[in-house]
Amino acid sequence: MALFGFGKKKEREQAPQQKAPETPAAPAAAREPEAAPEPEKKGGIFSRLWRGLTKTRDNVAGKVDDLVENTGVIDEDFYESLVDILIMSDMGVRTSDKVITELRKRVEAGRIKNPREAREILKTILKEIMDKPREPLRWPMVMLMVGVNGVGKTTTIGKLALRFKAARHSVVLAAADTFRAAAADQLEIWAERAGVPLVRHAEGADPAAVVFDGIQKAKSQEADLLIVDTAGRLHNKKNLMDELEKIYRVITREYEGAEIRTYLVIDATTGQNGLQQAKMFAEVTKVSGIVLTKLDGTAKGGIAVAIQDELGLPVSYIGVGEGIDDLQAFDAASFVDAIF
Ligand SMILES: Nc1nc2c(ncn2[C@@H]2O[C@H](COP(=O)(O)OP(=O)(O)OP(=O)(O)O)[C@@H](O)[C@H]2O)c(=O)[nH]1
Ligand SMILES: [Mg+2]
Numbered sequence: 001m002a003l004f005g006f007g008k009k010k011e012r013e014q015a016p017q018q019k020a021p022e023t024p025a026a027p028a029a030a031r032e033p034e035a036a037p038e039p040e041k042k043g044g045i046f047s048r049l050w051r052g053l054t055k056t057r058d059n060v061a062g063k064v065d066d067l068v069e070n071t072g073v074i075d076e077d078f079y080e081s082l083v084d085i086l087i088m089s090d091m092g093v094r095t096s097d098k099v100i101t102e103l104r105k106r107v108e109a110g111r112i113k114n115p116r117e118a119r120e121i122l123k124t125i126l127k128e129i130m131d132k133p134r135e136p137l138r139w140p141m142v143m144l145m146v147g148v149n150g151v152g153k154t155t156t157i158g159k160l161a162l163r164f165k166a167a168r169h170s171v172v173l174a175a176a177d178t179f180r181a182a183a184a185d186q187l188e189i190w191a192e193r194a195g196v197p198l199v200r201h202a203e204g205a206d207p208a209a210v211v212f213d214g215i216q217k218a219k220s221q222e223a224d225l226l227i228v229d230t231a232g233r234l235h236n237k238k239n240l241m242d243e244l245e246k247i248y249r250v251i252t253r254e255y256e257g258a259e260i261r262t263y264l265v266i267d268a269t270t271g272q273n274g275l276q277q278a279k280m281f282a283e284v285t286k287v288s289g290i291v292l293t294k295l296d297g298t299a300k301g302g303i304a305v306a307i308q309d310e311l312g313l314p315v316s317y318i319g320v321g322e323g324i325d326d327l328q329a330f331d332a333a334s335f336v337d338a339i340f
Contacts, residue, residue, distance in 0.1 A: 034134035034289065034316055035329030036160055037167035049328060049338045052320020056301030060089045061340045064119060071115040074107060078115065082122070089302030090271045095309040096302075099125055123336050129305060130332035132314035135288070138259040139169075139224040142215075142251055146244070146285070147265035148277055149232040152293035152319055154183065156265055157227050158190025159327040160317075165194045169224040174214030175200040176207035176247070179231035187229050197221070207231070208246040215255045226258075241284045261288040263316060266307070269298045278311055289316030292330075296321045301339060304330075 050057075063085045071078050079100055086096035099122070106112070106121050143160070145153040157173065164171050173191050175184035181203040191198035199214040211228055218226040228247070244262075251260055264287045266274040281287055292315050295301050304315055315330045
């Protein structure tokens, strides 16, 4: 049985412009609150997501479709092949098992015989797992971007600054990655592009002092949002904890009433390793949400499911390319629809 061929690849490559969702979309208000406002060209958002998830779609939906087409009756082999596909997509053994157990339950309860129907149920289960409650945006807010080297923190901050600015929010950036001067230079380019002020100190300065100045700037401008870039060098737990604690202390002391959100940025191409990073950060600090970048560069987008299931943390934003519109507010239903 040629399970893992790519017979349907051509069909899948054509992005459905007006793809009808199989299940009714959740009311916008239930999904939107945490999201930065989407950029103007609404129609293009799903196509960008679709394009950005091509590798994962070819990998996951390609294999699932072949399996479904080659399955007469839903039996043990079907479930076993399916769980293998999910694990191979970096969904993690635990989460994949959980998904298949739930699928089996619903298939049996509904006396489902058609593998195509089982495929739809699988989609629903994945959407449910990832549909985490998201906290509404509150102003003034401080967004702290943390994560290891090169995951996409600075780029994400630049894109967020542009988006919030375009939605008429007043934004200030703080270059608290003082580990190397180039980091602040990189952020400065984004600040100029977005037309927002940047606070920076000399290389080697105390990150908490940069945050202090950032707060003064944000207050003087009555800004809605202060976004803080942090150094991505591999932290040991103790250093990271100390540094973040110091920054939190400055914010609570100097910026009364400000909402503090800590976003952990993870590079999707690092797979299960990214999951380990997330676990480490979650032990050290209260992570508000995950930014999962570079999904366009991996066939293993199942990591988005594993992170949200295993850590119970919402994925708040995803990066599906290097363009400005390629940073998107995460929406579970669109994500699953773009993969299947
Ligand atoms: N393809 C793709 N590339 C991305 C995405 N997000 C970020 N990048 C790229 O990843 C590279 C690293 O991004 P940075 O923003 O510099 O990462 P960082 O976490 O700030 O890195 P350090 O400051 O060194 O810790 C850049 O070349 C970005 O363009 C994405 O969603 N897709
Ligand atoms: Mg950086």
